[in-house]
Amino acid sequence: MLQYGAMNYAVEQDNLTNDNFIRDESLDFGGIRAGEGVNSIHAYPAMFHSRLVRQLIGRYSSEGDYILDPFMGSGVSAVESAVMGRKFIGFDINPLAVLIAKVRTTPIKKDILIDTLANINGQYYDIMPTPPVFPNINFWFTQERIMSISKIITSVDSIENEDVQRFYKITLSETIRAVSQTKPNEFKLVRRKKPCQLDTITLFTTNSYKNINSLDDYYKLNKVAHTPDIQWLNTLTEAIPLEDNSISLLITSPPYGDSQTTVAYGQFSRLSLQWLNLPYDSDKKSLGCKPVAINSGVPSPTLYITLSVVSKQDLNRAMHVFAFYYDMFQCLKKIISKIKIGGHIVFVVGNRTVKGTQLPTDVISVEMLESLYCSHIETRVRLIGNKRMPSKNSPTNITGEKAPTMKYEYIVVCKRDR
Ligand SMILES: C[S@@+](CC[C@H](N)C(=O)[O-])C[C@H]1O[C@@H](n2cnc3c(N)ncnc32)[C@H](O)[C@@H]1O
Numbered sequence: 001m002l003q004y005g006a007m008n009y010a011v012e013q014d015n016l017t018n019d020n021f022i023r024d025e026s027l028d029f030g031g032i033r034a035g036e037g038v039n040s041i042h043a044y045p046a047m048f049h050s051r052l053v054r055q056l057i058g059r060y061s062s063e064g065d066y067i068l069d070p071f072m073g074s075g076v077s078a079v080e081s082a083v084m085g086r087k088f089i090g091f092d093i094n095p096l097a098v099l100i101a102k103v104r105t106t107p108i109k110k111d112i113l114i115d116t117l118a119n120i121n122g123q124y125y126d127i128m129p130t131p132p133v134f135p136n137i138n139f140w141f142t143q144e145r146i147m148s149i150s151k152i153i154t155s156v157d158s159i160e161n162e163d164v165q166r167f168y169k170i171t172l173s174e175t176i177r178a179v180s181q182t183k184p185n186e187f188k189l190v191r192r193k194k195p196c197q198l199d200t201i202t203l204f205t206t207n208s209y210k211n212i213n214s215l216d217d218y219y220k221l222n223k224v225a226h227t228p229d230i231q232w233l234n235t236l237t238e239a240i241p242l243e244d245n246s247i248s249l250l251i252t253s254p255p256y257g258d259s260q261t262t263v264a265y266g267q268f269s270r271l272s273l274q275w276l277n278l279p280y281d282s283d284k285k286s287l288g289c290k291p292v293a294i295n296s297g298v299p300s301p302t303l304y305i306t307l308s309v310v311s312k313q314d315l316n317r318a319m320h321v322f323a324f325y326y327d328m329f330q331c332l333k334k335i336i337s338k339i340k341i342g343g344h345i346v347f348v349v350g351n352r353t354v355k356g357t358q359l360p361t362d363v364i365s366v367e368m369l370e371s372l373y374c375s376h377i378e379t380r381v382r383l384i385g386n387k388r389m390p391s392k393n394s395p396t397n398i399t400g401e402k403a404p405t406m407k408y409e410y411i412v413v414c415k416r417d418r
Pocket of ligand 1: 285
């Protein structure tokens with residue numbers, strides 16, 4: 001078992017290394033953006049670094065193998081699996097994440113996309129749209145924006161080719177965020193002081209060319225051998241549609257904690273989802289959304305040691321923390337039988353701080369997996385700098401109270417033994 005305290009101190013000193021716990025600077029990918037190529041289409045919070053995922057897939061799977069990501073987000077793991085000749089299945093509870101992942105993994109001929117864009121632009125000034133009604137629309141959008149977005153959405157809704165329609169929905173979603181009254185570069189919805197000056201249809205056209213070129217350049221160089229299976233699914237509450245012993249590699253970056261005090265993926269996506277008329281309540285269903293009384297249901301001694309410290313400060317927060325790990329363990333119990341004996345599990349996690357105590361999610365994950373007959377192969381530690389994360393979070397959920405987010409992420413590798 002890992003000696004958490006000593007390891008953590010050594011990581012903070014940037015000089016860590018022991019047999020299976022390695023500070024790996026080669027994985028920092030200094031200066032290289034997390035989302036290259038198609039992974040640059042539409043921002044998403046806490047995205048994987050595509051180079052990291054590519055390396056891990058290469059190391060722990062072979063062509064034709066099945067790869068699973070049960071918390072797939074924007075689909076970096078789907079893209080990398082597809083272009084490396086692996087079969088991929090991924091789930092996410094957030095419908096916007098599912099749309100982004102499908103767009104990034106669906107090559108479309110450039111001519112078709114350019115012709116469609118010309119049609120959207122051609123129709124723009126003649127369309128008399130019926131604007132949607134949803135809560136707070138007038139708080140987040142001016143009347144002019146409501147009309148201009150409605151015009152584009154009316155055109156996009158009439159596109160017959162499903163793949164092309166999805167591509168323009170995601171391009172419009174990028175545009176909606178930029179022209180709304182939300183602060184740029186914030187993942188939560190915060191009203192900005194100065195409104196965006198860019199014209200909606202001009203920005204939509206610019207974003208369209210950016211995404212058309214990303215898709216075209218990428219799939220000229222990379223071929224998709226197996227179309228990824230991307231599903232809108234709640235990994236916690238729904239049945240996992242997979243056969244036992246079918247997955248060679250599970251690679252995932254689960255949420256960091258409950259969406260109230262960590263990254264609110266649903267809140268990040270809400271305005272787009274309201275415009276696209278899709279459900280936007282995923283934060284209420286995400287891991288750890290309901291507090292659970294602390295019980296002995298999670299096989300991790302390190303979790304209970306940590307909770308004993310947090311609960312002295314704030315019992316309610318400790319219950320929320322417990323709920324997150326409890327839900328995570330329920331997911332793992334359901335999924336583990338789907339992995340082949342000898343198959344690998346790669347968890348990319350961050351160790352956030354609650355009430356001044358760092359939660360060693362890397363160690364807790366290992367302990368949970370060991371209880372499910374997996375063995376720990378290694379943990380590599382990388383700087384998180386290239387990953388899109390808010391620079392501060394709100395660990396208390398009190399407006400204005402902020403703490404720096406995590407500096408490192410932990411790549412935990414385990415193997416299913418039986
Ligand atoms: C850290 S993000 C994954 C980011 C992803 N690796 C990427 O590259 O974009 C975690 C994801 O878990 C999803 N999630 C949270 N609870 C879930 C659940 N119960 N079932 C499925 N997905 C869930 C969130 O919507 C979010 O997209």
